[in-house]
Amino acid sequence: MTDPHDIRVTIDLDALALNYAALRARAGDSEIAPAVKADAYGLGAAPVVDRLWSEGARSFYVARLAEGVALRRSLGDRLANIYVLDGATPGAGDALEGANLIPVLNSLPQVEAWNAQARSGRLRAALHVDTGMNRLGLRPEELKVLLASTDRLKRLDLDLVVSHLACADDPEHPLNAQQRDRFEEASRLLPGVRRSLANSGGLFLGEAYRFDQARPGVSLYGGGPQGRPHPEIRAVAKVEAPILQVRVVPRGESIGYGAGWTASDNTRVAIVAAGYADGVPRAAFPRGEVWFDGARRPMLGRVSMDLIAVDVTDCDPARPGAMVELFGANLPVDDAADAAGTTAYERLTRLTPRGVRRYVGASR
Numbered sequence: 001m002t003d004p005h006d007i008r009v010t011i012d013l014d015a016l017a018l019n020y021a022a023l024r025a026r027a028g029d030s031e032i033a034p035a036v037k038a039d040a041y042g043l044g045a046a047p048v049v050d051r052l053w054s055e056g057a058r059s060f061y062v063a064r065l066a067e068g069v070a071l072r073r074s075l076g077d078r079l080a081n082i083y084v085l086d087g088a089t090p091g092a093g094d095a096l097e098g099a100n101l102i103p104v105l106n107s108l109p110q111v112e113a114w115n116a117q118a119r120s121g122r123l124r125a126a127l128h129v130d131t132g133m134n135r136l137g138l139r140p141e142e143l144k145v146l147l148a149s150t151d152r153l154k155r156l157d158l159d160l161v162v163s164h165l166a167c168a169d170d171p172e173h174p175l176n177a178q179q180r181d182r183f184e185e186a187s188r189l190l191p192g193v194r195r196s197l198a199n200s201g202g203l204f205l206g207e208a209y210r211f212d213q214a215r216p217g218v219s220l221y222g223g224g225p226q227g228r229p230h231p232e233i234r235a236v237a238k239v240e241a242p243i244l245q246v247r248v249v250p251r252g253e254s255i256g257y258g259a260g261w262t263a264s265d266n267t268r269v270a271i272v273a274a275g276y277a278d279g280v281p282r283a284a285f286p287r288g289e290v291w292f293d294g295a296r297r298p299m300l301g302r303v304s305m306d307l308i309a310v311d312v313t314d315c316d317p318a319r320p321g322a323m324v325e326l327f328g329a330n331l332p333v334d335d336a337a338d339a340a341g342t343t344a345y346e347r348l349t350r351l352t353p354r355g356v357r358r359y360v361g362a363s364r
Contacts (some may be wrong), residue, residue: 239326246270
């Protein structure tokens with residue numbers, strides 16, 4: 001049952017395809033392997049992967065085992081490469097092998113566990129080398145220990161060696177070049193193994209970061225590669241919420257919890273059916289805005305669980321049932337995120353499950 005007061009999330013699969021084409025053009029001869037973790041950054045993994053498959057993608061990245069199993073089921077008999085970034089976690093071996101998933105091995109114990117899993121043949125794997133992010137991955141000295149013993153890899157077909165850029169959204173950051181150089185040095189120890197370093201931002205750092213495969217995520221879904229809107233990247237998600245009520249707040253009176261905003265003059269205010277339970281960050285006030293009737297309109301007062309207040313002074317179309325845009329083509333997700341001190345990654349992945357989703361530009 002659809003409630004007219006529901007948030008609406010419109011996902012434009014044609015815009016997704018255009019972003020994929022733009023990133024593929026940036027990648028040259030490198031493979032584009034979309035990151036579709038966290039339910040394709042909140043946009044729905046199944047329809048997103050269907051469209052990306054039709055555009056030519058054949059490799060995908062997820063974070064969790066359960067995501068990989070669900071994606072394999074969704075793809076059916078399509079022979080995609082599905083990489084699991086968590087790797088071969090304890091107890092996951094049978095499920096990884098059963099769903100034909102490729103773990104991105106992050107430690108010596110994971111390498112040993114996946115090698116032991118290959119009881120009746122060989123298993124594919126990717127190897128994660130830490131080049132300066134200091135999260136997952138083998139440090140360079142651990143990689144040398146690994147390669148000093150052929151037994152540890154004897155049953156594994158290494159498909160890729162990967163690393164992850166920490167500062168790709170800042171082209172001037174010196175760690176980018178340091179990580180690239182460390183990755184080149186590490187990958188020389190694995191001759192003939194394909195290499196993957198670039199995320200969305202990495203694709204915009206230049207040819208030296210491309211290697212054999214890139215793993216873009218946020219820029220597929222409308223976020224700029226450097227944390228701000230980019231002319232080559234289209235908005236994919238449009239998030240709208242309805243006005244519930246319009247009222248005039250008299251001069252000197254306040255709005256919302258904590259009386260965080262006080263009217264300096266009589267102010268016409270729209271109360272909108274969206275709040276932090278719908279993915280609008282509580283920190284959006286005092287810089288947050290929405291798009292309505294051809295302009296950005298400021299949020300007034302604290303974001304609450306289910307409601308925000310918006311200044312609609314001198315805006316005649318503001319009435320109950322009218323929809324305001326929380327982010328989309330008119331208010332880019334990067335701008336909406338920046339106003340709340342966060343990122344497009346978080347705004348997208350926090351999209352509410354109580355919103356009504358509609359896909360346009362169907363899978364082909």
